[in-house]
Amino acid sequence: xxTSITIIATVLAALAxxxxxxxxxxxxxSEQSQLALRQIQTKAFDTTDKEKxxxxxxxxxxxxxxVIDKADLAVGVVSGTKLSxxxxxxxxxxxxxxxxxxxxxxxxxxxxxxxxxxxxxQQFFAALQKSMFLTAHDVD
Amino acid sequence: xxxxxxxxxxxxSFAVLAGCASRIPRDALTLSPESLQVRQLETRRFATKxxxxxxxxxxxxxxxxxxxxxEVNAPLGVLVGQKHRDAVRAGEVIxxxxxxxxxxxxxxxxxxxxxxxxxxxxxxxxxxxxxxxITFQRIVxxxxxxxxxxxxxxxxxxxQEFFAKLSKSLFLEAHQI
Numbered sequence: 001x002x003t004s005i006t007i008i009a010t011v012l013a014a015l016a017x018x019x020x021x022x023x024x025x026x027x028x029x030s031e032q033s034q035l036a037l038r039q040i041q042t043k044a045f046d047t048t049d050k051e052k053x054x055x056x057x058x059x060x061x062x063x064x065x066x067v068i069d070k071a072d073l074a075v076g077v078v079s080g081t082k083l084s085x086x087x088x089x090x091x092x093x094x095x096x097x098x099x100x101x102x103x104x105x106x107x108x109x110x111x112x113x114x115x116x117x118x119x120x121x122q123q124f125f126a127a128l129q130k131s132m133f134l135t136a137h138d139v140d
Numbered sequence: 141x142x143x144x145x146x147x148x149x150x151x152x153s154f155a156v157l158a159g160c161a162s163r164i165p166r167d168a169l170t171l172s173p174e175s176l177q178v179r180q181l182e183t184r185r186f187a188t189k190x191x192x193x194x195x196x197x198x199x200x201x202x203x204x205x206x207x208x209x210x211e212v213n214a215p216l217g218v219l220v221g222q223k224h225r226d227a228v229r230a231g232e233v234i235x236x237x238x239x240x241x242x243x244x245x246x247x248x249x250x251x252x253x254x255x256x257x258x259x260x261x262x263x264x265x266x267x268x269x270x271x272x273x274i275t276f277q278r279i280v281x282x283x284x285x286x287x288x289x290x291x292x293x294x295x296x297x298x299x300q301e302f303f304a305k306l307s308k309s310l311f312l313e314a315h316q317i
Contacts, residue, residue, distance in 0.1 A: 051215070051216070054216055055216060055217075055262055058216065058218065058260055058262075059260075059262065059273075062179070062182075062260065062273055062275060063171055063175050063179060064168075064169055064170075064171065064175070065172075065175070065178070065275075065292055066275075067220075067256055067257075067258040067275045067276075067277045067292075068218055068220060068258040068260060068275075069211065069220060069258070070211050070213075070218075070220070071211070071213045071216045071218040072213055072216075073213065073215040073216050074215075078216075080258075081256075081277070082168070083277045083278075083279065083290035083291055083292060084168075084290070084291065084292065085290060085291070086165070086168075086290065087290055088164065088168055108164070108169075110162070110163070110164040110168070111162060113162055113163075115164050117163075117164070119166075120164050120168060120169045121169075123169040123170045124169045127169070127170070127171050130171075
């Protein structure tokens with residue numbers, strides 16, 4: 001009787017812990033295809049104005065209730081945090097692609113998990129293209 | 141006997157697994173119907189092109205409010221400040237004391253908080269005005285150092301007072317957007 005409970009408990013614990021990852025896996029977050037994730041997180045806009053793009057990113061993040069944490073024009077990066085019972089952190093980078101487009105890449109972290117679903121990023125870019133008055137193009 | 145132990149174990153392990161797979165709320169990155177209202181609350185426009193002047197006056201104002209500045213980026217018009225303050229509320233402490241007497245276990249209460257302010261200036265398309273948007277948020281920790289609240293601060297009086305002070309130090313009127 002007692003042994004069966006111990007066995008069940010051990011198996012359950014192993015199952016539960018099996019869902020958790022090693023430090024290396026957490027640090028590299030490499031289980032998902034890098035390419036697929038990058039595609040989800042990146043859009044191209046038909047503009048060469050880096051400053052305008054970054055200012056639109058900042059305005060969009062503020063509209064989405066983020067508080068801006070950091071911003072740098074030279075590197076082209078903006079970070080913000082949204083608190084709403086949860087903590088959502090987001091970093092957006094902007095850099096030129098060719099001589100006609102700017103690439104915008106966003107990555108987000110919800111509490112302690114990376115956001116890898118396409119939907120939240122689609123929503124973010126939908127809000128951004130409204131503020132940019134430009135269409136967000138997919139990047140292959 | 142064994143079922144009584146196994147059921148909580150199963151439920152417990154589900155809870156652990158669910159914790160690993162916590163998902164972002166569906167509306168976290170969508171513009172809410174209130175977002176326009178919030179933007180109006182947090183934004184004023186000033187009749188100047190001089191972003192630098194606004195940033196300098198805002199930095200002084202945040203210092204007056206006891207914020208320490210953490211990040212400044214003048215080319216993008218960003219100013220970020222933070223402060224730590226007490227978060228003890230008398231009513232909650234009295235409630236906790238009564239509950240502790242009743243249950244004999246110490247009940248944690250809100251203890252301290254981190255408050256953050258982020259100010260962004262933005263030249264308006266007219267070329268003659270600059271919009272200033274300030275946002276506040278706070279994280280409250282209890283006596284066990286756990287987070288009990290993580291929220292935006294949206295009381296209109298705070299914003300009205302902030303912009304009243306800013307317009308005073310700029311010698312410019314603050315207009316609603």
